[in-house]
Structures are given as structure tokens and as C-alpha cells.
Amino acid sequence: MTASARFRTRPRVGLRARITISFALGALLLSLLLASTTLSITRDNLLTERESEAVTRTAENATAIKGTISAEDFDGAAQLGALRTPASPVLIVDTQTGTENYSLDTRLGADALDHSLQEAVELDGIAAKMRYEHDGSPLLAVGIPLPEQEASYFEITDLSEIESDLESLGITLIGAAAITTLAGAALGSWASRRALRPLSDISAAAEAIAQGRLETRLDSADDAELEPLVSSFNEMVSALEHRIRRDARFASDVSHELRSPLMTLSASVDVLNNRRDELPDEASQMALDLLVKDVERFNQLVEDLLEISRFDAGAHRLEQSPVNIIETVRAAVEASATDAVPVDYDPSLRDTVFLCDKRRVVRVLANFLDNAQKYAGGATRVTAERGPDQTILIAVEDAGAGVPDDEKERIFDRFSRGEMGGTRQADRGVGLGLALASEHAHLMGGRVWAEDRPNGECGARFVFEMPVHAPEAQDVPMEPIT
Structure with missing residues (x-):
């Protein structure tokens, strides 16, 4: 199969579905854009605010602790505990015997400081800040050099709370994006129905006209842009009628x-x-x-x-009466078939009486039997059985050449005789028998069709589906079949 053939056979998405999908995708993209923008701005604001607070607080605490370092009775841990800070303070003091590290949190002590930050503060003597990760936790460290005391003061702030809040906010925004997408799809569905409603009305009207209801017309459109279309359609139907x-x-x-x-x-x-x-x-x-x-x-x-x-x-009218359908089928077969044709039926139909137009039922069967006689050497069997949705199926089978698939609908058109239509023989019809059968069936609320015989047998099977109605109580029942 070529690429073009595969493309042609690919199922197409309807216009209403495409409009709905477009609205949903637009809502999804817009909501994701807003969510990412909101999340980014919120993250920057929270971190900027936290950094500003940390820098200010670290500078104040460094000034407060600076004067106590030179005291002989200096207790680094006690001095750090006296500071007012939510962060983890770290004090590094160079002494004659080495470097002393003081901290209150063993997890966030001097070992938790980034080496590049520590070098910038201790060696370069500049105040610095840095965001980094330590043991999987996001941290913010601010360092202040204290050169006169040969010390450095740091405060380490754990940013896990901010990351957790941002994660919660992200989940909320994703949920909002999903709801917005569903709302966009609903809006698209509503908009597509409203926009395509005129096409649906035209489609329904065209289908009614195709079924023979030529009096069908479109109502006047409220939209001035659609009025020319409605007017042209109605004029076309009037001309066709x-x-x-x-x-x-x-x-x-x-x-x-x-x-x-x-x-x-x-x-x-x-x-x-x-x-x-x-x-x-x-x-x-x-x-x-x-x-x-x-x-x-x-x-x-x-x-x-x-x-x-x-x-x-439209001059035909139904004349319904209580009818024993099996008896009617047998009478039609005896009157129309030149040879004896067996009638097989559902036993539950044997004594059942229905309301129907007996004359038209007989005409449909007569046309079926006549068609089998002319084109297939005569009928081989007639069957009657219950169908779906309160219907009866009456079928005439023959042992002829059958009906090609491309002609199974066309043979019910007027003046259509299928592939035998080109032969002019004395026993050939005029091509109106099956068309009349279809008209009679349609008038009774039924339908007719042609199909292959079951079980792969040679020949065709012409089926008449007829709705059944039980007779009223005052109707006289028919005599049962003996």
C-alpha cells in the first residue's frame, strides 16, 4: 500500500472534535504558560526576600558578636545561642593554637559551608552569599568577615521549606491547568455546537429530503450572515420539489x-x-x-x-385489518408462484394475528416471487420469522446467480434490473417491481433489502421487514392454521 493510500484510509476527525481539541489545547497552553510564569515569579520573589532578610540579619548578628570575641572568657556556643536568628549560625575564629569552629547545629556547622564561599570570606575578606545544596537539602549561606578579630561569621538558612511550598504551589497550578483545560474543552464543545448548529439543521433537512419529505424547509436564521444560505437552500428544495x-x-x-x-x-x-x-x-x-x-x-x-x-x-393509504401473517404468506405464495414453494416459519407465529395492510403485504411478496421467477428460475423457499424491535421478517430465497454487492441497493431503484437489464427477453420485467415493493414496505413503516443466502448457499435472499401491531380487543381474531 502506498503512502497516499494509507493517508486516504486514515480516519478523519470531525470538525466539532477539532474545534473542541483546539479550545482544549489553547486552554492547556495558556494555563501552562501562566502556571510556569507564576511559579517562576513566586520562586524568585521568595528567594530574593529570604536572601535580603538573611543578609541584613547576618550583618546585624556579626556586629553583635564581634565585640565579644576578644574577651578572655569568650564562650562561642553561648554567644551564638544568645543571637536572635532562625538560621544556623557558624563562627570560625583563628587562634594561636589553630582554628576554632563554633555552631549550634551539628548538621549545619562549618562542614556544611561551601568551600568557595568560605575562601571568599576568610581569605579574600569580602562579604558573600551563596545558594547551594548539601546532603540533598537546598541551603542559603551568608558570610561576613571579621578581620580585626581574625574571625568569620556565617549564617546557614535551610531553604527546604521554600522548595516544599513551591512544590505544593506547582501541584496546585497543574491541577488548575487541568481544570482550565477541561473548561476549555467544554467551552469548545459548546462553541462548536453553536457554530455548527446551522450545518446540523441543514444535514437533518437534507436527510429528510433524501427520504422523500420534500416539504422540509429550514427555519429563518437569526444570524444575518446565515440568512442567504438558508434562503438559497429553501429555494433549491422548492425548485427540486x-x-x-x-x-x-x-x-x-x-x-x-x-x-x-x-x-x-x-x-x-x-x-x-x-x-x-x-x-x-x-x-x-x-x-x-x-x-x-x-x-x-x-x-x-x-x-x-x-x-x-x-x-x-401521496394518494396511497393504509387499510389495516387483523391478519394471520402465516396464512397471508401462504396465500401469496400459492397465488404468485408457478411451482410449489415451501414456506418455513417460526412456530410462535402460527396462530398469531397482527394488524397490517394485507393487500400490500401480498403485493410485496408477489413482486419478490415474480422477480425470482424472471431472473433466478423461481423461488426455492419462503421464510417468516420474528425480527428485532417488534418486527417480522419475510424472506424469499432463490437459487440463481445472486446479486452483486454493488447492486444490492440499486436494484430497488426505478427501472433498475441489475446486470440482467441489458438483455431483452420476453420474461424480463420493466424494472419497477422491486421499486414498488420498496414503496409498499416504506408506506407500512418497513423496509426491504437483498442479501446473500445463509450458509454460503448459491442465490439471493430478498427480505421484507414489517413492524407488527397487536389488534385491538374489539377486532375479531382470525382462524388458526389447521
């Missing part, structure tokens, strides 16, 4: 006009056919036989066109 009605009237008028001369022609042909034996030769008799069959075919065409025109005009 007018043309279809005109074509239907034309077919009806032509059929009516042909009926009278066709009756005269049929009567004349009947007279000739009754005196067939008096014709002078066999060629004349064969010509008469062809004429009789073509006149019959022409007469059937006119009758079918008249019935089709009545469907188009």
Missing part, C-alpha cells in the same frame, strides 16, 4: 393518455390471438406471439407507472 412533482405529473399524464389506446390495442391483439390458427403461415403466428407478449409487457409498464405516480402524489 417542483421538478419532481412536474415529472411525476408528466409520468401520470402520459400513463393515463396511453391507457386508452393501449386498451384498444390489447383488445385488437386479443381478437387476432383468438384467430391465431387462421393466420397464413408460421412466421405470422410467431410475430403475433411476440406482439402479444410485448403488449402485455407494455400494459404492465403502464399499470406500474400509474401506481408509482400514486405513490409520488
Whole structure:
């Protein structure tokens, strides 16, 4: 498979989904940007404030302890304990015997000082500060040199609390970003529904028109920008309805006009056919036989066109009555099939009575059986069974060549005869039988379709799905099948 073929077969995301995703991604990016900015500014402010406090406090405490270092009774730990500081103070004093280190916290003593900071304060004699990590903890150290006392004073501040607060703030901001993303998706979904509502209305109207409801129109749009679209759509549908009605009237008028001369022609042909034996030769008799069959075919065409025109005009009405469906199927098979055709049915339907239009049920089955006789050598079996959602499935099976997949829907169109349509034989139909069956089924709230026979058997199976309605209490039940 080529790359272009793979691209064509890739499922496409709908416009509404793309709008929703765009809103969600926009909200996510914006919330992440705001969260990172907030976290960065907050971190800088907290650290800057903590550093400023630490520098000021360290300078004050260094001044306070400076005067006590020269005393003979100097106690470094006691002097450090007297200071007011939340940090860990460290005092390093150079004496004649060596360096003395004083601290109150063994964990944050002189060993916790960064060497570069310690060198800058002790050797270079400059005040300095540094943020670094020690044993996995973030620390802030501020150092003040005391050159006259040959000492250095440091304060070490543990920044773990700030890092913990920043971590909590980060989790909160991530949660806020997630909520903002969901809110953005909800807003995108609402906006897409509102923006695409006119397209949904147009789609629903187009589907209704495709199902034959030509009176469907779009309501006037509140948006001035959509009004031209609504107006153009309604004008197009009106023009389409007018043309279809005109074509239907034309077919009806032509059929009516042909009926009278066709009756005269049929009567004349009947007279000739009754005196067939008096014709002078066999060629004349064969010509008469062809004429009789073509006149019959022409007469059937006119009758079918008249019935089709009545469907188009909406002149057909249902005449429902209590019917034993199995008995009706058997009667239709006996009346329409030239050979004996077995009828298999669900035993639960044997004595069941339903409300339906018996004449139309018989017409649908007659058309199925006639189609099987003309194109597949006759029906081999008729079945009746319960279908889903309170329906009955009546099917006519044959052992013919079957129906190709690309023709299983098209054969129910008017004047469609499938792949056999190009052959002109006396027993071929005019292509309206299955179309009429579809119209009758649709009028009863059902549908028809063609499928392959089950279990891989050769042939086709034409199915009529009909909704069932139980008769009212006052309706007289039918006699059961004996």
C-alpha cells in the first residue's frame, strides 16, 4: 500500500472534535504558560526576600558578636545561642593554637559551608552569599568577615521549606491547568455546537429530503450572515420539489393518455390471438406471439407507472385489518408462484394475528416471487420469522446467480434490473417491481433489502421487514392454521 493510500484510509476527525481539541489545547497552553510564569515569579520573589532578610540579619548578628570575641572568657556556643536568628549560625575564629569552629547545629556547622564561599570570606575578606545544596537539602549561606578579630561569621538558612511550598504551589497550578483545560474543552464543545448548529439543521433537512419529505424547509436564521444560505437552500428544495412533482405529473399524464389506446390495442391483439390458427403461415403466428407478449409487457409498464405516480402524489393509504401473517404468506405464495414453494416459519407465529395492510403485504411478496421467477428460475423457499424491535421478517430465497454487492441497493431503484437489464427477453420485467415493493414496505413503516443466502448457499435472499401491531380487543381474531 502506498503512502497516499494509507493517508486516504486514515480516519478523519470531525470538525466539532477539532474545534473542541483546539479550545482544549489553547486552554492547556495558556494555563501552562501562566502556571510556569507564576511559579517562576513566586520562586524568585521568595528567594530574593529570604536572601535580603538573611543578609541584613547576618550583618546585624556579626556586629553583635564581634565585640565579644576578644574577651578572655569568650564562650562561642553561648554567644551564638544568645543571637536572635532562625538560621544556623557558624563562627570560625583563628587562634594561636589553630582554628576554632563554633555552631549550634551539628548538621549545619562549618562542614556544611561551601568551600568557595568560605575562601571568599576568610581569605579574600569580602562579604558573600551563596545558594547551594548539601546532603540533598537546598541551603542559603551568608558570610561576613571579621578581620580585626581574625574571625568569620556565617549564617546557614535551610531553604527546604521554600522548595516544599513551591512544590505544593506547582501541584496546585497543574491541577488548575487541568481544570482550565477541561473548561476549555467544554467551552469548545459548546462553541462548536453553536457554530455548527446551522450545518446540523441543514444535514437533518437534507436527510429528510433524501427520504422523500420534500416539504422540509429550514427555519429563518437569526444570524444575518446565515440568512442567504438558508434562503438559497429553501429555494433549491422548492425548485427540486417542483421538478419532481412536474415529472411525476408528466409520468401520470402520459400513463393515463396511453391507457386508452393501449386498451384498444390489447383488445385488437386479443381478437387476432383468438384467430391465431387462421393466420397464413408460421412466421405470422410467431410475430403475433411476440406482439402479444410485448403488449402485455407494455400494459404492465403502464399499470406500474400509474401506481408509482400514486405513490409520488401521496394518494396511497393504509387499510389495516387483523391478519394471520402465516396464512397471508401462504396465500401469496400459492397465488404468485408457478411451482410449489415451501414456506418455513417460526412456530410462535402460527396462530398469531397482527394488524397490517394485507393487500400490500401480498403485493410485496408477489413482486419478490415474480422477480425470482424472471431472473433466478423461481423461488426455492419462503421464510417468516420474528425480527428485532417488534418486527417480522419475510424472506424469499432463490437459487440463481445472486446479486452483486454493488447492486444490492440499486436494484430497488426505478427501472433498475441489475446486470440482467441489458438483455431483452420476453420474461424480463420493466424494472419497477422491486421499486414498488420498496414503496409498499416504506408506506407500512418497513423496509426491504437483498442479501446473500445463509450458509454460503448459491442465490439471493430478498427480505421484507414489517413492524407488527397487536389488534385491538374489539377486532375479531382470525382462524388458526389447521
